[in-house]
Amino acid sequence: MAKISEDDVRHVALLSRLYFTDEEIRQFTKDLNSIFSYVEKLRELDTEAVEPTSHSLKLSNVIREDIITSPLPVDEALANAPEAETGYFRVPKIIQEY
Amino acid sequence: MTYESVIGLEVHTELATASKVFCGCPTTFGVPPNTQVCPICIGMPGVLPVLNKKALEYSIRTALTLNCDINEVTLFDRKNYYYPDLPKNYQISQNYRYLGVNGLLEIVVDGRSKRVGINNVHLEEDAGKLLHPSTASADYSLVDLNRTGLPLLEIVTEPDMRGIKEAQIFMMTLKNLLQYIEVSDCKMEEGSLRFEVNVSLRPQGQQAYGTKVEIKNLNSIKTALKAIEYEMRRQSRVLDEGNQVIQETRLWDDVEMVTRAMRSKERAHDYRYFPEPDLVEVRISKEWQEEIRRHLPELQDAKKRRFIEQYDLPEYDAQVLTSSKALANYYEECLRVYNVPKAISNWIMTEVLRELNERELEPDEFSVTPVHLASMVKMIDSGTISGKIGKTVFAEMVETGKMPDLIVQEKGLVQISDEKELAGIVAKVVAENPGPVSEFKKGRQKAIGFLVGQVMKLTKGKANPQLVNSLLREQLK
Numbered sequence: 001m002a003k004i005s006e007d008d009v010r011h012v013a014l015l016s017r018l019y020f021t022d023e024e025i026r027q028f029t030k031d032l033n034s035i036f037s038y039v040e041k042l043r044e045l046d047t048e049a050v051e052p053t054s055h056s057l058k059l060s061n062v063i064r065e066d067i068i069t070s071p072l073p074v075d076e077a078l079a080n081a082p083e084a085e086t087g088y089f090r091v092p093k094i095i096q097e098y
Numbered sequence: 099m100t101y102e103s104v105i106g107l108e109v110h111t112e113l114a115t116a117s118k119v120f121c122g123c124p125t126t127f128g129v130p131p132n133t134q135v136c137p138i139c140i141g142m143p144g145v146l147p148v149l150n151k152k153a154l155e156y157s158i159r160t161a162l163t164l165n166c167d168i169n170e171v172t173l174f175d176r177k178n179y180y181y182p183d184l185p186k187n188y189q190i191s192q193n194y195r196y197l198g199v200n201g202l203l204e205i206v207v208d209g210r211s212k213r214v215g216i217n218n219v220h221l222e223e224d225a226g227k228l229l230h231p232s233t234a235s236a237d238y239s240l241v242d243l244n245r246t247g248l249p250l251l252e253i254v255t256e257p258d259m260r261g262i263k264e265a266q267i268f269m270m271t272l273k274n275l276l277q278y279i280e281v282s283d284c285k286m287e288e289g290s291l292r293f294e295v296n297v298s299l300r301p302q303g304q305q306a307y308g309t310k311v312e313i314k315n316l317n318s319i320k321t322a323l324k325a326i327e328y329e330m331r332r333q334s335r336v337l338d339e340g341n342q343v344i345q346e347t348r349l350w351d352d353v354e355m356v357t358r359a360m361r362s363k364e365r366a367h368d369y370r371y372f373p374e375p376d377l378v379e380v381r382i383s384k385e386w387q388e389e390i391r392r393h394l395p396e397l398q399d400a401k402k403r404r405f406i407e408q409y410d411l412p413e414y415d416a417q418v419l420t421s422s423k424a425l426a427n428y429y430e431e432c433l434r435v436y437n438v439p440k441a442i443s444n445w446i447m448t449e450v451l452r453e454l455n456e457r458e459l460e461p462d463e464f465s466v467t468p469v470h471l472a473s474m475v476k477m478i479d480s481g482t483i484s485g486k487i488g489k490t491v492f493a494e495m496v497e498t499g500k501m502p503d504l505i506v507q508e509k510g511l512v513q514i515s516d517e518k519e520l521a522g523i524v525a526k527v528v529a530e531n532p533g534p535v536s537e538f539k540k541g542r543q544k545a546i547g548f549l550v551g552q553v554m555k556l557t558k559g560k561a562n563p564q565l566v567n568s569l570l571r572e573q574l575k
Contacts, residue, residue: 015370054173064122064151065152066115066151067117068117068122069123071135071136074133077132077133077243085240086131088131088240089132090241091241094181094239
């Protein structure tokens with residue numbers, strides 16, 4: 001199996017908006033590789049007869065009726081915002097749509 | 099060279115539930131910013147989403163109507179990306195096991211039926227809205243999260259449309275269908291129906307697809323068509339010049355009316371989908387599907403057949419009246435007030451539709467409500483006003499929204515059916531128009547039309563025409 005490179009780690013860090021020193025990148029690369037080889041070991045198990053699982057809980061259809069509950073007062077909704085203005089969250093300027 | 103365009107669509111429609119898809123916040127459009135939010139949709143740590151049953155049922159209803167296979171087990175996944183309109187930094191969507199797959203929608207192009215494949219139908223949450231202050235110096239954007247978490251159904255087609263007309267007919271057919279099955283109001287001006295388009299060109303006759311371009315930011319059918327048209331022109335120019343079309347995502351600029359490539363870094367999508375651990379699997383049994391299928395609202399064909407049978411309408415009338423659910427409802431509401439199917443149909447097919455088209459209104463936005471129209475037709479039938487005056491009253495209702503009886507009263511438009519009063523006027527007209535009178539007496543039946551017209555003129559159109567006619571014939575014996 002392909003090993004995780006430092007570039008892979010930098011890429012994932014960028015996608016998660018995390019910023020690391022070169023030292024940290026080296027450390028994470030090492031850690032991630034050892035985690036991956038452990039997961040690789042699990043592949044040795046024969047799972048032929050096992051259904052793919054997305055959740056560990058044996059639950060399905062946890063749903064609610066379409067009933068309105070009262071929303072937060074706008075002051076509370078904005079309480080943790082570093083910046084707010086006339087009922088809006090205020091963020092650094094976004095020029096392009098994604 | 100002549101190219102053929104190959105078009106696929108991703109359609110997003112907001113489902114008409116009362117509360118959001120994973121929390122109980124209301125979904126009203128146009129309320130003050132951030133007044134329909136709670137810790138769940140605003141992305142506070144430690145909260146748990148719970149799926150809205152109605153959103154799920156509307157999704158199943160749509161998938162069934164689009165002839166999809168329903169996956170008996172469907173799952174939600176996290177689509178990860180950073181953008182300020184997405185407070186959790188991921189969107190709950192579906193990626194690994196969609197709700198519905200392998201569907202199709204039949205459209206009619208130039209009288210011929212064509213099937214457009216539906217790749218999948220899946221349920222996700224909508225994102226918030228960003229506002230950019232118009233002052234150039236402003237170094238910030240504003241975020242309103244009211245829309246965050248609205249149930250959003252995505253319908254993905256196969257690249258089965260050829261040319262702009264097929265794309266247009268598909269979009270209109272789909273919108274009509276979504277309204278018929280009552281899952282979305284499809285109000286494009288409120289963003290309830292949005293489009294992303296994939297367009298590629300290939301030389302006429304070639305089998306293999308060309309390189310496709312995805313266009314985002316299309317908020318109406320009109321805009322989507324403009325963008326497709328622009329993109330077809332752009333790509334054919336690129337190909338004619340011997341260059342390659344680059345596979346990319348482009349944004350529609352509604353001011354400049356062009357599509358623009360996004361910067362390469364923004365193009366690098368890496369959503370790292372993984373199963374949403376906060377939502378367990380959804381099982382949709384065959385019984386549940388059948389239950390939902392049994393309760394499907396009446397679709398256009400069935401409604402049309404019913405209108406022909408129940409109201410004894412010509413097929414043409416039934417076709418026009420059922421062309422949209424809103425119009426069909428308008429018609430039937432009129433009949434509940436005054437049950438004269440053909441007379442009401444005539445008014446709707448002419449005056450009502452003309453005004454709605456000119457003013458670009460939906461029937462439920464029209465100042466002339468079913469009660470207005472039905473009451474007016476009733477006044478004509480009872481002889482209170484003539485059919486001609488009816489048109490005057492109708493125009494007045496369109497402008498003012500006043501009830502017809504009030505208009506008739508205010509403007510003194512009541513039909514004159516008083517025989518004595520009319521006889522006097524008829525005598526006056528006979529005395530003043532010896533020419534036509536003698537013509538009539540000589541046997542020119544047509545001359546009477548002129549005399550009726552004169553009576554109408556004197557009474558400002560209020561005379562009862564049948565009565566005038568018989569009075570004239572009596573006096574001219």
